[in-house]
Amino acid sequence: MSAHALPYRPHNHQACVTQALADARSICQQQNVRLTPTRERVLELIWQSHKPLGAYDVLAKLTSEGHNAAPPTVYRALDFLQQQGLVHRIASLNAFTGCTHAGEHHTGMFLICRACGNVLELTDASVSTAIQNAANAEAFRAETVTLEVAGLCPGCQAEKAV
């Protein structure tokens, strides 16, 4: 059901967006929450961007298409989308990105290219396990994990080599 983005490969991105929106509608229906036009449009804008979008980037796009929006409009939509697991906030960028594992219970790990800005979301069991073990060893009850790795994606490594 989920649209798993192919890492770093060119692809028909509009298909990703369409799939993500369809998934979102389905998830919201199941959860009996309302994916209102504003919320859906915000989700679409975030998905359309290949790079994480700041709240004010979203706001600017909404404004430019005639939507009478203010910061709370955007932040409320983003809060909703996060709660439904449809987008993630990247703390190290103050930006938001569409979840590529929506509907699956997961903790995301993000590979953020510092050159091109692209972000790849992963789920890796051995990482999750290691983190849980480390927390347990300190008797710490882990609830939410923020794991963001900055570096160079394959494409940008190649460019540097040239």
Place this chain on the structure above:
Amino acid sequence: MSAHALPYRPHNHQACVTQALADARSICQQQNVRLTPTRERVLELIWQSHKPLGAYDVLAKLTSEGHNAAPPTVYRALDFLQQQGLVHRIASLNAFTGCTHAGEHHTGMFLICRACGNVLELTDASVSTAIQNAANAEAFRAETVTLEVAGLCPGCQAEKAV
């Protein structure tokens, strides 16, 4: 040489601070960089707090003790301290905490209690390895890792149970 804080146990914290400052002076001397009075005072303020301190918290303390400080004063000191590996920025809190492994080459993992606000910095080889492996599997060259785990520390779990 480093002052490794005892996790979540009461301790003579002034000793931690003194040790951390001594370590910092030594590290800066080795690196041939200048731990100026402002920088040293900012580091001390951060260490004196048990919880991560926001830049404007630091600024307020400096101001209250007569230092003629503005935001750039603090951010510059913090940038310096981060570069020297003496403090870490906690992205999910927009706050700063003293590094308990200063001088050691390490990637920190932070256990952040959402109840009491305390932060414990860990280094865990199996976590680092798992993250590196996951990044390598995507041909991603990892450079900096942000790993912040929010949850409940042992003490606050106990309180909840009461």
Place this chain on the structure above:
DNA sequence: CGTGCAAATGTTATAATATTGCACTTTTTG
């Protein structure tokens, strides 16, 4: 149907976090 509640949105203002640019001072270096 209405009527009434809860959820969602609009609107204004403001808070919190962070950076830019430029002048000035201190430290280092030759």
Place this chain on the structure above:
DNA sequence: CAAAAAGTGCAATATTATAACATTTGCACG
């Protein structure tokens, strides 16, 4: 000492996020 580099003071501004309250919309219920 003089020049260069590093650090600081200072004012303004940029960026990110929230508070507070009025208004509208969707929906359950009678």
